[in-house]
Amino acid sequence: MIKKELWVVVERDGSEIEDVSLEILGKSAVIAKSSGYSVTGIVLGTPEDGVVRDVIRYGADRVILLKHERLNQYSNDLYVKVLYDLISSELPAALLVGATYYGRDLAGRLAARLRTGLTANAINIKMDEKGLLVFGVPAYGGKIMAEIVCETARPQMSTVRPGTFSKVFDQGKKGKIVEVVPEISKVQDRVKVIDRKINKSKDLTKSEKTIVGGNGVGGDFSLVWKLAELTHSDVGVTRPLADKGIVPRELQVGTTGYSLKSKVALILGVSGSEHFTSGIRDCGTVISVDIDKGSEIFNHSDYCVVGDASEIIPAVIKKLEGKI
Amino acid sequence: MRNIIVCVKVVPKAENVIFDPATKRLDRSKAENQINDADKTAIEIALRLREKNGGKVILLSMGPPLFENYLKLGVAMGADDAILLSDRNFGGADTYPTALVLSTAITKIGDYDLILAGEESSDAALGQLPGQIAEFLDIPQVLFASSVKFEGGKLRVRRRIKGGHETVETSGPVMVSVEMGAVQPRFPNFEKMKWAVSGFHLKIWNSTELNLREEVTGLKGSLTLVKGLIEITPSKRKRVFIDGNVEEKSSRLAELLKERSLE
Incomplete structure (x- = not known):
């Protein structure tokens, strides 16, 4: 049974949550409110408590914390594995990810493993009268917006373009926190990072x-x-x-x-x-x-x-x- | 090095694509086509790897027969072989069945160390196909790469991440998507072009050769559906033209910038 839940993969860099993740939480909360759905934020790794609290304050009704040291840094192999396991047992209606480098790296492979439809770079999300999410996606350089749906497979997946939706903050918002310790001792990361260079550029x-x-x-x-x-x-x-x-x-x-x-x-x-x-x-x-x-x-x-x-x-x- | 397979898409130039609201499909028949720029970058990276490490560069594309000529352009750039995956059933595919068809063909070709593709196509700009292909082939992926080196049997790839880049290492086979403009693609060679047109035999594989049932490919195998197309009308702007010579224009611009700075 597919649950009336909108899931958001929360991307973070240490204790700093990516704005796009907060923006998607905000948009999801708006959609959920008018449709009887709930919003779940998925946090990976072992972040400070403040991160999980903020995911709730920015719109999640519940946080699932996939708690493992190895998940503090993004890894395609590990993230796809733990998210696939969680999603295929929990069956949420939708899964949204920021269209960042990591988010786009994650989404294609995860969607293929889940055998579900994926939309990219959504600039509009709405729910139609049948409860189907309609993703608005710019095509041909943005002169046309294609409205894309995934009717037959679940979860309905999309990456979301950063800077599209507004953040909504509610200091007093309460939510549930569920901790899951994923079994990844046997999962190998086939891509080894040997060097990383970050030039702090302006957002x-x-x-x-x-x-x-x-x-x-x-x-x-x-x-x-x-x-x-x-x-x-x-x-x-x-x-x-x-x-x-x-x-x-x-x-x-x-x-x-x-x-x-x-x-x-x-x-x-x-x-x-x-x-x-x-x-x-x-x-x-x-x-x-x-x-x-x-x-x-x-x-x-x-x-x-x-x-x-x-x-x-x-x-x-x-x-x-x-x-x- | 073993085979390097480059996934190539032929894309229409955006300005001459027509939308058919009745079928909700794009009419590309009147559009001028080209090899997707990022895929050309991928071809160039493949050719340079071959020049250093040997192996064969094989171009792979899914699409109608008219793509043949574009693949031949890739052969004239220096690719050793090109295969077009073409079948009526493949039409109307979203990325899921497209990845399925391409990965099935890649498995049929076999003996590869590296699959390359452009980071995204200029028309749909989804960028999700490489990850899906990698999943179907069960090989690791490195996306948004700007350099690929083959050293001691391992691939060393520089990829874009938020605010910078990473160097990663992986043992082949691996799927790599490359950033448009990472290297400058060479022009097709004139002599090779003559051969590509008259001597070279381009392989065309259909669903029978790939052993793919009709219902898993094309529109039928797609998991997403385009419900509608909406024209995005730009917001109304004032469009006030500032006239005069360079002096007058610059003065007015400086004023405008100062005014706005105080807001």
Whole structure:
């Protein structure tokens, strides 16, 4: 019997829970409230008590803690095994995971082992009158949203795009905590991590002001950084520039990167493919500079400047520095 | 090194795809096609591994007969062989039966150390197929890789993780998905292209050759269903054009940025 439960895999880095996990908990709680479902957060490893408490305060009615030292660090082999065992005995109606590197690494394999349908990068989740989850997924760079359902298999699975849903915090919320110690002594991790390098980069979904540079910026990207410094903005980049390695991919904006929610976004030298514009849809004011008057980017902008970004950026810098 | 199998998808250019609301399917017939960029990156990584460690690079794709010519482009880049998995029954598949068909073919090819694929396709951008293929083959997976090296019988892969990257090691066989742009794919070689078109024999395998029943492939074998397509209309923007010369435009921009800074 499938249980009327929405499960959320909680991703964490030590005692810090990923925002996307909290966002999914928030959205799940909203769906659950109007449909008679409950929300379960799945936490793996041996976190501090505060983590489990927070999962409840952010929307879970219950936490299942899969308690094992080996689960403190993500491992595809171990996570798929313990989640498969738990899900195939508990039979929740749905399982949601953040569309992060780990979440996407996990979801495909887990869905295949569970023999269930998987949707990716959901930007919308609703429950229809039959109790079926309908996942809204951007396709073709975000010009179309496909509504996808999984009718015949369970759990209904989807990864969820970070920065899409709002967190809901309730300090006084109470919930149940269930501890499960998974049997993984015989499970081998076939992929051995021998080195890890983290460059602490900014989470652009939280950025108030963002300047995004594209191909039209010209050769000197340092001017974009300079302009950002002067206006206290964060810097984002289009996919082509990330592909060239000019700016780290962590700062990429668009379908496969961040969706900005900035109050102001300055877009420099970007023609405005659909892959890109889906990432600035939720910004307050959008100001764009591009050399081509017919650029699609101007259809997505409040203030439009037709001009060569490589000329305009240094001129704006001069103005802001008060040199002229 | 033993076989390196590269999973390749031929994708339409997004701008000329038409949606059919009646069938809820995409009409790609008028679209210009290309090998998915990330898959081209995967082909290049495979060719470089072969140049260093030997073995054969085999391209594998599921799709209609029109994909043949694109696979031949991959052969002209330097791949040793290419197989197209094509059958009417394979149509309308979501990633579950697609992974099933591809992994069945991979098992039929056999003798492999490495399966490569692009991190995701440009059309659906799901990125979940590599993990599903790995599961069906019961081999480890390393996704979002930017470099793959074969050293002392082991594969050393650099992969993207949140805020940085990791180097991991695994013994083959392994499934690796690679980031678009991790290396620059070479252009098809002109001489090889002539051979790919006239001398090379591209294998086509259907459901009979793969011994797959109709109900496990294509639309019938799919576990997800597209219920509807909704056009996303961009939010209404003011679209105020700022005119003037570079001086005037920059002044106005600086003002706008200052104003907004105070908010």
